[in-house]
Amino acid sequence: MRTFTATVAALLGAMVLPAVTAVAADKPNFVVIFADDLGYGDLGCFGSATIETPHLDRMAEEGMRLTSFYGQTVCGPSRAALMTGCYPLRVATKGNKVQTHPQLHAAEITVAELLQAAGYATAAFGKWDLAGHSQTGYDPDLLPTHQGFDSFFGTPSSNDAVVHLLRDGEVIERKAAMAGLTGRYTDEAIGFIERSKDRPFFVYLAHTMPHVLLDATPAFKGRSAAGLYGDVVEEIDHNVGRVLAALDELGLDGSTYLIFTSDNGPWFLGRSGGHKRRLGPDAAAHGGSAGPLRGAKTSTWEGGLRVPCIVRAPGRVPAGAECDAVASTMDLLPTLATLAGAEVPGDRVIDGHDISALLHGAPGAASPTEAFYYYRRTRLEAVRAGRWKLHLPRPVDRMWEHYSEAADAGAIDGPLLFDLDADIAESSDLAADHPEVVAELMEHIEHARRDIGDHDRTGENARFFDPGPRRPDV
Numbered sequence: 001m002r003t004f005t006a007t008v009a010a011l012l013g014a015m016v017l018p019a020v021t022a023v024a025a026d027k028p029n030f031v032v033i034f035a036d037d038l039g040y041g042d043l044g045c046f047g048s049a050t051i052e053t054p055h056l057d058r059m060a061e062e063g064m065r066l067t068s069f070y071g072q073t074v075c076g077p078s079r080a081a082l083m084t085g086c087y088p089l090r091v092a093t094k095g096n097k098v099q100t101h102p103q104l105h106a107a108e109i110t111v112a113e114l115l116q117a118a119g120y121a122t123a124a125f126g127k128w129d130l131a132g133h134s135q136t137g138y139d140p141d142l143l144p145t146h147q148g149f150d151s152f153f154g155t156p157s158s159n160d161a162v163v164h165l166l167r168d169g170e171v172i173e174r175k176a177a178m179a180g181l182t183g184r185y186t187d188e189a190i191g192f193i194e195r196s197k198d199r200p201f202f203v204y205l206a207h208t209m210p211h212v213l214l215d216a217t218p219a220f221k222g223r224s225a226a227g228l229y230g231d232v233v234e235e236i237d238h239n240v241g242r243v244l245a246a247l248d249e250l251g252l253d254g255s256t257y258l259i260f261t262s263d264n265g266p267w268f269l270g271r272s273g274g275h276k277r278r279l280g281p282d283a284a285a286h287g288g289s290a291g292p293l294r295g296a297k298t299s300t301w302e303g304g305l306r307v308p309c310i311v312r313a314p315g316r317v318p319a320g321a322e323c324d325a326v327a328s329t330m331d332l333l334p335t336l337a338t339l340a341g342a343e344v345p346g347d348r349v350i351d352g353h354d355i356s357a358l359l360h361g362a363p364g365a366a367s368p369t370e371a372f373y374y375y376r377r378t379r380l381e382a383v384r385a386g387r388w389k390l391h392l393p394r395p396v397d398r399m400w401e402h403y404s405e406a407a408d409a410g411a412i413d414g415p416l417l418f419d420l421d422a423d424i425a426e427s428s429d430l431a432a433d434h435p436e437v438v439a440e441l442m443e444h445i446e447h448a449r450r451d452i453g454d455h456d457r458t459g460e461n462a463r464f465f466d467p468g469p470r471r472p473d474v
Contacts, residue, residue: 041291188216
């Protein structure tokens with residue numbers, strides 16, 4: 001009987017294996033490359049005249065540029081949005097605490113967990129910043145291997161002073177050389193792709209730079225016309241080229257979506273603050289460019305949240321395409337889940353939308369985002385619906401005012417309305433000319449305040465999984 005059972009099992013296994021392989025072949029691979037503090041105007045294909053990015057330009061020529069694509073104002077919130085598909089103020093955090101950089105609660109469902117459950121090999125490389133904004137004071141139980149990733153090689157937080165490297169949960173190197181990080185992360189990512197080539201995989205490659213402190217390897221240092229910042233971006237571009245080459249050599253080019261974007265806009269380091277004191281009189285040269293956009297990282301002007309985004313998938317995403325429909329990092333979770341045949345959680349609100357029709361250039365495809373909300377920490381400061389953007393009255397942000405040009409850091413006394421199609425630089429206030437548009441956008445604002453929350457209230461659909469006060473900051 002045991003021999004008969006073993007024979008049947010072997011036959012069933014032989015029949016099932018091709019079916020499993022066929023299913024795996026239908027699932028595309030995903031590589032998401034996430035730069036840190038890269039500005040809207042810092043790539044050749046987005047208008048830079050001083051930084052050479054031939055590999056990212058090639059990605060744009062062979063894929064699609066998304067020109068109204070949004071992150072969040074700073075590092076941690078943007079990563080929370082990408083991982084969960086939600087506004088950072090909505091997601092659950094450890095101890096219900098709302099901090100500038102969220103400690104993502106273990107009960108949140110990440111895009112990696114969805115893909116892992118759908119049969120994907122998953123790995124994270126580089127900066128995490130969702131277990132505590134510190135190189136030492138982080139929660140090891142909230143690192144990537146507890147949030148849906150099979151493996152992790154990278155650092156727990158930003159490179160403000162030092163970088164400690166972890167493999168999974170173990171610290172393997174303290175005070176790693178900043179210059180080598182971009183290449184080392186890419187080495188690890190390519191190794192993972194090589195090992196995972198026979199099954200669908202998800203790579204999250206979150207570079208430490210061009211967030212300060214900056215450094216580049218000798219092959220790139222001093223090469224760019226944009227100084228050290230440009231050297232760092234050109235080295236990132238070179239390593240994007242290495243990923244492209246690896247996918248081609250492994251025969252994975254036609255089955256992989258390669259997505260490149262940034263967490264927020266460029267850092268303005270020209271006024272007072274800790275980094276300016278540390279970097280000295282040349283501090284401003286360590287930040288990037290928002291191109292035609294107003295503002296920078298930490299602000300809710302376009303330059304703070306609108307970021308470059310390129311998506312390449314030969315045979316799936318049309319070559320040389322440009323899409324100006326509103327989209328964001330929150331859309332990655334539902335989009336990748338749809339493409340992978342995974343199920344988006346139905347027990348919670350997900351703010352992102354499936355934008356695969358946009359990416360595939362489907363005729364008549366339009367943005368599914370009715371309104372996009374601009375939060376600075378917990379304060380709701382602006383909303384965009386289609387071409388229109390409304391800024392709310394607000395006080396000076398004393399915590400972050402030095403990270404903006406003086407003209408962008410002041411208080412706003414009344415609503416400001418801009419037509420972003422005609423005025424991408426947010427220079428001409430049209431609120432007095434279009435009170436009906438202001439009223440319509442205020443309806444969106446009131447919905448977000450009720451649903452997601454604001455600096456003075458808790459949203460009805462904000463999530464809290466731990467006992468104790470909800471939103472102790474309110």
